[in-house]
Amino acid sequence: MANYIHVPEGAPVVPKLDVTLDEHDYRAGALKLIKTLRPHWKPSEVKMKTFTDGITNKLIGCYVGGSMQDMVLVRVYGNKTELFVDREFEVKSFRVLQAHRCAPRLYCTFNNGLCYEFLQGVALEPEHIRSPAIFRHIARQMAKYHAIHAHNGWVPQSDLWLKMSKFFSLVPTHFEDPEKDQRLNSEVPSAVCLRDEMIWLQQNLSKLGSPVVLCHNDLLCKNIIYNQQEGNVKFIDYEYAGYNYQAFDIGNHFNEFAGLNEVDYTLYPGRELQLQWLRAYLEAYKEYKSQGTQVSNTEVEVLYVQVNRFALASHFFWGLWALIQAQYSTIDFDFLGYVFTFEQHPYNQDLNYVCSFLATKCAFADMQFSVSASTSR
Template sequence: MANYIHVPEGAPTVPKLDVTVDEKDYRTGALKLIKELRPNWKPSEVKMKSFTDGITNKLIGCYMGGVMEEVVLVRIYGHKTELFVDRENEVKSFRVLQAHRCAPQLYCTFNNGLCYEFLQGTALEPEHIRSPGIFRLIAPQLAKYHAIHAHNGWVPQSDLWFKMGKYFSLVPTHFKDPAQNLRLSREVPSTLSLQEEMLWLKQSLSGLGSPVVLCHNDLLCKNIIYGQTGGNVKFIDYEYAGYNYQAYDIGNHFNEFAGLSDVDYSLYPERALQLEWLKIYLEAFKEHKGQPRHVSDTEVEVLYVQVNRFALASHFFWGLWALIQAQYSTIDFDFLGYAVLRFNQYFKMKPEVMALNFPE
């Protein structure tokens, strides 16, 4: 599916450095990268800070002096993440977004990661993304992403079902740890049940008429950086970026209102907030597409139904992802528990969203 992402001509090339960085003892490898990227920095004076928010990769900030002004981020890919993340596609997405001023500068790739510019600002929390002052910035920024043409004349197709099928094939059927194994058999739906749901999702959602656009696909709070000085938001981390249904990207973001470390689905945005968010989004999307900004109530209602139904696919997708991570990841996070949360919410939400009706 990577060939659907077309990097525009004239976009700066990204050097690939033959360096491997050890995730446990990262300083030596990181310094080799800094020597190439910042040759004027004295290795003995380079400071490093490990960021612990991410649950896919390890992220290290390298800088000089007392304050983190100019920072080179070194991201080391998580163990076995190449099984479910298309790294070539990620770099292409990064370059496309950079060309459209939607992403920080990508400095280089290396054998097991990449280096890029650090965006100054605040990584958001669930309480921020539901505040009107912030979500009125997030909605048009996502519309800007969705309006980007990066398919070189192809009719873009969503790779959601392809990815979901791939994830499903990687889901573990048992764990070495007996306690985990017991939880898997007791709390996670059976393989047959998951397969049936996946088929049902494809049949139910593919025909909803949601446009296929360039999506971020992982718009959780920590991937949104609020720049207080400019009063703007930027999105980071494009591992899962690609062509997908517009409504999926928005529904996925709405699911993230619940948070990550202490998940609370009562925080899922209520109808009034969603309708305001979606109207702002559609006005910006139309403007980026060169269309009149006017948005009818019917257009907002249609998107509302599409988004809430595609939120189901988001729960299912990340449920599968978490099961794979529970098998392979070296990051200290209860991935199995997270999978259980996502599947439970999927089954709880399913009758509610399928009862929603499109406007006459």
């Protein structure tokens, strides 16, 4: 039961409406949804705002008057995303997180999307998530996710390698567009090389002893909403949420320090910033797991090693994803260019430390540290 997730008893039922939105002419379909969700709104007064930050789906905000406080967010799934996103599992994850006050209200699903509550606050940028005042909130919120017990007695297992294999099977071997096909052949490693890399990642990273927890798995800056007035952050978009290695979720977030549209890997967090972040995370994680708040230097160092190793898996995962999106997505984004940015990551300094630590502290097969040993599955 690698990807089993249990929705708590008493969680609100989420209705499914028989409505299909045209991603290019969505107003008529959106008004059908609003008629059910906000029957007191006059259709002629409903305003719609298109958000342009997403590169998987299209997001429309529906509201009346001058205030967006009661806005309904309508998310239209991207073209062919059902090939690599389990939409039923996404809704389950959404409901679990909502039950634990970690997500906005999910109003309904429809044939090719879902509607949910608008969260007050601002979507963050790379410069924001480096601030200690904010990154401590992010670390604490991630710890809260990871401490959620949603497996109903099953021993959770990561489905990272299963998802990665599925992505690999969907990677295009050619493009109809000659320019894209030339870039694919000249700049992307061969299928044999990619398969070897994937096998190497699984063989080495699965031995690191990282606990399997409920993860967000896609914590880029725009998926973090900061409410300065309340002094907290909330995470949005749970398409990739599920049980995974703790270190993958953190390493994936560290990769996002580099940004998305204009990727700059000099912004990847250095060792000192990482150690501060990881200590704040472990203190909160232990607190949520009722294990006290004392964190040793060894625990922080072990997590540091695991996180920087799993950052490699994050790059590989999203590289495969981008190749698939380059084939199917209708969103105006250079997905092939996004693949190539992963080669820019300056791992040398951090990985020298990581390898040194591994060599002196443990062998892969015998790695048993208090971080994993004390974690309740």
